[in-house]
Amino acid sequence: MTRTTPEHQALGAFLRERRGRVTPADVGLPQAGRRRTPGLRREEVAQLAGVGVTWYTWLEQGRAPNPSDQVLDAVARALRLRTDERRHLMLLAGRTPDAGPRAPSPLMEVRPEHVAILDQLLPFPAAIQTAAYDLVAANRSYRFFFGDLDSVDPVDRNCAWLLFTHDDWRSSLVEPELVLRDLAGRLRAREAEFPHDPRWPGLLSSLREHSPDFERYWDEHEVRGDRTQLRRYRSSRVGRLDTIFQSLWLDQRRGERIVVLTPADAASARRLERLDSLVGAAPRWTARDGVLTDALIS
Incomplete structure (x- = not known):
């Protein structure tokens, strides 16, 4: 288990919010009983993504070990993320398009x-x-x-x-x-x-x-x-x-x-x-x- 960081917390908050937007009907699951909160349960997301419930819970809590791209893709599909939302998920998980150091100044140079x-x-x-x-x-x-x-x-x-x-x-x-x-x-x-x-x-x-x-x-x-x-x-x-x-x-x-x-x-x-x-x-x-x-x- 990894130490919780602001990035991990942001990832967890994003996943929780997106989970609340997806209904069981959206992903072909039966509506079983009353739900205290809208959207899917954690165990349903874990089932759809093919991962363990405990591990997915850690992911939402910002405590999961470094997830693979394949697992993140599976979670993105389970939550029906759009292309830009999937990219955002990957960025929050530390997958940046440019692996080199980037520390831009607040302002740029106008040429x-x-x-x-x-x-x-x-x-x-x-x-x-x-x-x-x-x-x-x-x-x-x-x-x-x-x-x-x-x-x-x-x-x-x-x-x-x-x-x-x-x-x-x-x-x-x-x-x-x-x-x-x-x-x-x-x-x-x-x-x-x-x-x-x-x-x-x-x-x-x-x-x-x-x-x-x-x-x-x-x-x-x-x-x-x-x-x-x-x-x-x-x-x-x-x-x-x-x-x-x-x-x-x-x-x-x-x-x-x-x-x-x-x-x-x-x-x-x-x-x-x-x-x-x-x-x-x-x-x-x-x-x-x-x-x-x-x-x-x-």
């Missing part, structure tokens, strides 16, 4: 090729963010999409923090519950994928303290992968904006990405062009202090 992308994407809003959702650079349209990003304290320039706690950002969401639940699931997936980023403990602790919605969604243990999707916003400057949200890799090993909002219809395209024209006196891109390469400073 000339990065700002060239931001510039060329205008009038579409685009920003560069770290694995922990810190916003380090943005083009003019993104800067003014939710208000004025440059007016936000640099310490608070984090997409998750702003959407969960900042009134201007949150009020811009036409479907806040859909977006915020998805965001919490993405954060949970990224924390497991990039666990050594020093930003995580402070960010997650602050979100739990200041946002009841985040705490509620986080405790659902939902896991969401990155995918292209429709996002609807209200702009104080130009009105309704229906966009296609995309997250594209800049450096997959470090989790650095560029997020882009492209118009979902002709009306939104015209409004994005109007937004950029209204703020056209501002620089075409902006970045935090201390992240630019020498080539951009000189």
